[in-house]
Amino acid sequence: MSNLSLAVGRPTIADRVLPRSLATDLVLVATGAALVAAAAQLYVPMWPVPISGQTFAVLLVGTALGASRGALSMVLYALLGLVGLPVYTDGSSGLAVLGGTTGGYIVGFVAAAAVSGWLAQRAWDRRVLGTLATFAAGTVTIYAFGLPWLAVTLGAMGVPDVLGTTISGGLLPFVVGDALKALLAAGLLPFAWKALGRADRRPNAAE
Incomplete structure (x- = not known):
């Protein structure tokens, strides 16, 4: 039996439920992407960045x-969104989204999942x-990519008070959430x- 796996390093909670294998890893990776896509559709329209359930899903996927x-x-x-599937917020997709006000947050999802996953391991x-x-830590990582990207995009759009709009539109509405x-x-x-842990101990107690 092959021990080939996409997982690197110490086990996470997913490994406590499912054995590591390439097939399992591929399913988990796809499921994680689907979860974030679904969470992206739970949103409150706002400009320049909508409020959505994405960040929770991203960090949960990374941690798990x-x-x-x-x-x-x-x-x-x-x-998936880049090639045209409607997985971004409000069923959007394409290069225009990645190049727009929310593109930095999406790029930040990759780094945030890695950071939260590393800590979980x-x-x-x-x-x-x-x-x-x-x-x-994962949330700060998302903002580290999202806010500078947002500021550059707003500047290119000719928005006045780029810094103020970046903070008021890309950070403050999300802090409580x-x-x-x-x-x-x-x-x-x-x-x-x-x-x-209790489930592991139960058979031993029965013996």
Whole structure:
């Protein structure tokens, strides 16, 4: 049996449920991209950047799959939209989206999934504070790509007060939501790890 796998490094919560194999990894990568695509359709229209469920899905995928598979899943998501599939927010797609005000956030999804996955592979997602830190690090990574990209795009569009618009339209509306998403993850992921641990111990107790 081949041990070939897209996963690199220590196991994540996905590996506690499913054995590592190339076939499993491909399914997980595709599922992660589909999850982010679905979350992108849960949005509140805003300009220049809409509010959506994408960031939670991105960080959850990264944390669950680990750095390599999480990043590959987001690369797949970005490519699916680039070739025309309606996976971006509001069913949009194409190079115009990636080159627009939200393009930097989509590129940042790849790096954020890698960062959150790397931290999860070091067991940060097994404790409440560690999960909060994992999601905070991933969120900051998204903004590190999204905000400069947004500023450049707004400048090219001739928008006055580029810095103010970038902060008021690309950062401030999302802060509370990002905090709530991190709190939700901090409740879900450590609980899931504990549940898996109890499930492992149950057969031993029966013996």
